[in-house]
Amino acid sequence: MTSNNNQSSTYQLARFWPVLYILIVAGLLYAWFFEWAYDDPFITYRYAQNLINGVGFVYNPGLRVQSTTTPLFALLLAGFSIFWSDLPKLANLLGALSLAVGAVLFWDLARTWKTPVVGYAALFLYPFFPLLLTTMGSETPLYLALCLGSFAAYARGSYTWTAIFSGLAVLTRPDGILVPIILALDYLIRVRRPIPWKAVIIFTVITIPWFIFAWIYFGTPLPVTLAAKQGQGSMAISEKFAPGLLTTVKPYLRESHYRIETALMLIGMGYLIWRGRFDTGIRRWGVFLAWPIVYFITYALLGVSRYFWYYAPLIPGFLALVGLGTTGIVTLAFSIAGYLTRRFQTGIKPGRETLNPLYTAFAVALIAILAVYQVGNLNRLRQQVNGRYPIYRHVGEWLRSNTPEDVSVGTLEVGIIGYYAQRPMLGFAGLIEPEIAGQLSKNTTYSDSAIWTLENLHPNYLVIQEGVFPELESRTADHCRIIEKFPGDRYHYQHNLILYACSF
Secondary structure, three states, X not given: OHHHHHHHHHHXXXXXXXXXXXXXXXXXXXXXXXXXXXXXXXXXXXXXXXXXXXXXOOOOOOOOOOOOOOHHHHHXXXXXOOOOOOHHHHHHHHHHHHHHHHHHHHHHHHHHOOOHHHHHHHHHHHHHOHHHHOOEOEOHHHHHHHHHHHHHHHHHOOHHHHHHHHHHHHHHOHHHHHHHHHHHHHHHHHHOOOOOHHHHHHHHHXXXXXXXXXXXXXXXXXXXXXXHHHHHHHOOOOOEHHHHHHHHHHHHHOOHHHHHHHHHHHHHHHHHHHHOOOOHHHHOHXXXXXXXXXXXXXXXXXXXXXXXXXXXHHHHHHHHHXXXXXXXXXXXXXXXXXXXHHHHOOOOOOOOHHHOHHHHHHHHHHHHHHHHHHHHHHHHHOOOOOOHHHHHHHHHHHHHHHOOOOOOEEEOOOHHHHHHHOOOEEEOOOOOOHXXXXXXXXOOOHHHHHHHHHHHHOOOEEEEEOOOOHHHHHHHHHOEEEEEEEOHHHHOOOOOEEEEEEOO
């Protein structure tokens, strides 16, 4: 009887461990990073807040401009706000849950393709990878979880769930369309079975209504941020997406464990090419790796500027190769051990090395060591809360408390200030107004777009980082006066913020 109870307990644990994993990992991530914030996601928060307030799916009341790239995330925030009205904290919680769920889906994909070491890399490394954690608060963790769910469902042959995950991924970010395209091509080329029309219909029902709504409501299904970030990418002062990858990677390569992971990635590429000729499970990772490759090519061709969160979708492919590289290293080690044991007759049977329990133990130990170092990095990372957030929030709250509701405010970054100000915003970076985005080109700077905004759109207030736009500051003399100054050192920020009131 006791034996049966022990077996039952083991079965229950094996069945429900993913839920425990998600709760524990998400709880840890949220506890570490619940205060994490950066500017861009606050644009989406404001769309959600305006939905909650009955203003409509807009950023500036009365102006139907699509400045968020993630309608699904905005709708989720608006919906869950009935339980928790603090949208930035709610977004971080959703991000923590999405990273944990994404790791489990990544593991499930590896299990289906019979590559368990990749699954351990997913569980131990994926949710704790710093580049992914810095995107918490945005739609990126949710987007990646849905993309990973698409691959996991596809690998299981569950095309209905593939369609659901893929459709939701597209609604989370438009570039999510790359995943169903890759999977559809693989199905047509490799599977060669009758088209699963039920899945096609489900995907269509999920995605098409939004694009019809966007076309009618905004006049275009494309967000204005695409044109803005292409304009930013063309500016001489900006760095484009493709070369920006090296800028993003360099800080990681200063750490020895990331150099080890990079070496394992390169070994994984070789192992995939060599072993994939004989092993179907390993060969199928080529389909998965097509996603980050096509994603990188697409963003490079779009010519957008470098933003750190744009590189997050490359991490699943990187970690898959780390897992394959670890598999390759351990396989080589056991092959050598097998050769020596055959030669000296010490007992391991030829060709049975990978069945030895030590095989998995060595692989897991190596990945666990890398995970420990990654988690160690997180303690440093969580202390680097965006320095803009406290001062930007204070400026926004001051505007909300001391200005009329219908006044317009011009500033460079509109996310945090705009969310807390709840005033019509004019962003010099072009993320809100298509007219401003049109001013960004190879021969312009943000100072030029700021001056154009002042002279053509006549904001009632300006928020400027002191000394950053000297020409703009010199042109404020005729129409604007300083009404408040926010010292940067009080908020551990490198610039003072100057608030001008303007009249034309």
